[in-house]
C-alpha cells in the first residue's frame with residue numbers, strides 16, 4: 552500500500568491508529584495486495600480509505616464511478632458506506648483495463664457483501680468514461696480517479712458530464728511523490744506534466760470549486776457547480 556508523503560513511520564502509525572479499525576474485507580484486501588510485492592504501492596492507504604468513506608458519506612453517495620480499481624481496496628471502502636446509506640440502490644461503476652484485477656477485487660467485494668452493487672466496466676477507461684457520460688449524465692455523486700495519470704484530463708472532462716451538480720471529484724496522486732513541484736521533472740515526464748497541467752487548469756476552472764490537499768500522495772478535490 553502507499554503511505555502519506557512526508558510522514559515518518561511514527562506519524563504514519565499514529566494516523567492509522569487514530570482511525571477506526573478496517574472492515575475485515577479491507578484488511579484481507581490489504582494483506583493480499585501486500586503479498587504482490589512492489590506493485591502493492593498502487594493501493595491506497597487505510598487512512599485514505601477512511602477519507603474516501605467520509606467523502607462518500609458527505610455527498611450521500613449512491614452512484615459512484617471509480618477509474619482504477621486494482622485489487623479493490625478503494626472501491627470496497629466506498630461501497631461499504633454507499634450500501635450502508637442506500638442499500639441495494641447503491642451502484643459503483645468500476646472501471647479498469649485489467650481483467651485479472653477484477654477477479655481479485657471480486658473476492659473482497661464478495662467478502663464485504665457488496666458485489667451486487669458493482670457494475671464492472673473492463674476496458675480502456677478513456678472510452679468507458681465517455682460512454683458513461685452518455686449513459687448516466689449528471690447522475691454520479693462521486694468520481695474517484697486513480698488510473699493512468701496522462702489521461703486525467705480526459706477523465707476530468709468526461710467526469711464533468713457524469714457528475715451531478717454538487718458532485719465530488721477526487722483525483723489521487725496529484726503530488727506524484729513530489730515530482731510535480733520540480734520543473735525539470737515536469738518537462739521530462741508525461742505523467743508529471745499531465746498532473747501539473749490538470750491542477751493548473753482546475754484551479755482556474757469556473758465550472759468547479761476545488762481544494763488541492765496533501766492527503767496521501769495528494770488528493771485534488773473538486774465539486775461541480
Ligand SMILES: C[S@@+](CC[C@H](N)C(=O)[O-])C[C@H]1O[C@@H](n2cnc3c(N)ncnc32)[C@H](O)[C@@H]1O
Nearest residue numbers: 593594595619620621625647648675676698699
Ligand atoms: C493505482 S491503481 C488503482 C488503485 C486502487 N484505486 C486501489 O485503491 O487499490 C491504477 C489502476 O488503473 C488501471 N488502469 C491504468 N490505465 C488504465 C486505463 N487506461 N483504463 C482503465 N484502467 C486503467 C490499472 O490497471 C490499475 O488497476
